[in-house]
Amino acid sequence: MAPYHVTDEENGPLVVVSSAIMMTYMILCYLVRVFMRFTINGPFGKDDWSLTIGSLIAVVQTGLKISEAYAGLGRRRHLVPLEEIERIEKLAYAGDIFYLVALAFSRVSTFLLIARLTRQKNHLRAASLGAIGSMVVNITSVFLICMRCDLSRPWDLISPGCSQMYSRWYTVETLGILVELYAAWVPIYLLWSLQMQIKSKLVVLFAFSFRLPVLVAAGARLYYLRQQQMHEDFLFYGAAASVCLEVELHYGLMAATIPCLKPFVKLFNTGWFDTRATHSTSGGEQYALSNIQPAEITVTTEDQPARRKWNDRRHVRSQGSSAPSSAGSDIMIIRQTTAWDVTYDTNDQTI
Numbered sequence: 469m470a471p472y473h474v475t476d477e478e479n480g481p482l483v484v485v486s487s488a489i490m491m492t493y494m495i496l497c498y499l500v501r502v503f504m505r506f507t508i509n510g511p512f513g514k515d516d517w518s519l520t521i522g523s524l525i526a527v528v529q530t531g532l533k534i535s536e537a538y539a540g541l542g543r544r545r546h547l548v549p550l551e552e553i554e555r556i557e558k559l560a561y562a563g564d565i566f567y568l569v570a571l572a573f574s575r576v577s578t579f580l581l582i583a584r585l586t587r588q589k590n591h592l593r594a595a596s597l598g599a600i601g602s603m604v605v606n607i608t609s610v611f612l613i614c615m616r617c618d619l620s621r622p623w624d625l626i627s628p629g630c631s632q633m634y635s636r637w638y639t640v641e642t643l644g645i646l647v648e649l650y651a652a653w654v655p656i657y658l659l660w661s662l663q664m665q666i667k668s669k670l671v672v673l674f675a676f677s678f679r680l681p682v683l684v685a686a687g688a689r690l691y692y693l694r695q696q697q698m699h700e701d702f703l704f705y706g707a708a709a710s711v712c713l714e715v716e717l718h719y720g721l722m723a724a725t726i727p728c729l730k731p732f733v734k735l736f737n738t739g740w741f742d743t744r745a746t747h748s749t750s751g752g753e754q755y756a757l758s759n760i761q762p763a764e765i766t767v768t769t770e771d772q773p774a775r776r777k778w779n780d781r782r783h784v785r786s787q788g789s790s791a792p793s794s795a796g797s798d799i800m801i802i803r804q805t806t807a808w809d810v811t812y813d814t815n816d817q818t819i
Contacts (some may be wrong), residue, residue, distance in 0.1 A: 479707045484534050490718035494718040525573065536563065633697070645687075675726055682719060682723065693709045
């Protein structure tokens, strides 16, 4: 068998090497996430299941892309038999669909992770909107890519009727970029009202900003798709676009795991996104630094007369308490919490 390497007549090995490397790194990141979920910051949640599905689909997609390269992708067209060209087209058609679905699950996983970190209704609404929007964009994108050219042969890229494929991919990638920008905005929205150090906020934003390079890969892919359309030798010039596709897909899956790594988990476990919010004197919001259940509010009525009249004014007194809590850990933790008792005195009665 002849050596498989890059030449002036073939650059398919670039696709094979980049696909294999990116898939390997993606799998390693996924295994780290699984390990952390079962040992440090479990349980295995919806965001993890979404990433699991996306990772499995991405592995299948990478197998299709490597098979496509061995069949002749990246090779000069006159060196590829006609029957192999049709096989390449079928592999590319299936791979494009798997690519869109896997990338959508990586985006959904990011939004579900954000939803996992907060129980505030407005924050949950923003994260849920992103997850639903990702699926809607994915369904639209798959429809645009599947319903192409001759419906009896949707994989055919040689026929003149497929000249609009770049426009379709431009629409698909533009929609994806909008979703990525929204995914970058949601953490900013969550942190905006929190009273915490700027340095701590920047750490969280930095963790979620690792998805931004996906935009660069998407833009580069559009550029190389344009180059592919401008040249008749679409197999040779299609290799660069395929490399960008693999980078965008696998890096997107890895970026969904980065906020779960230990340094960031340690910060998240302090309760930045806890649901107990109290209004401060400055009108902002303060969040308790513990990962606990939603606060409950109880109202009691005392029949005994109040010891003191307050002339129909509201009186707030604080009451401290402490109790041991493990918060799901085997290590004994002593955490001090503060409960607020609000009383309203009217006509010698306390409500």
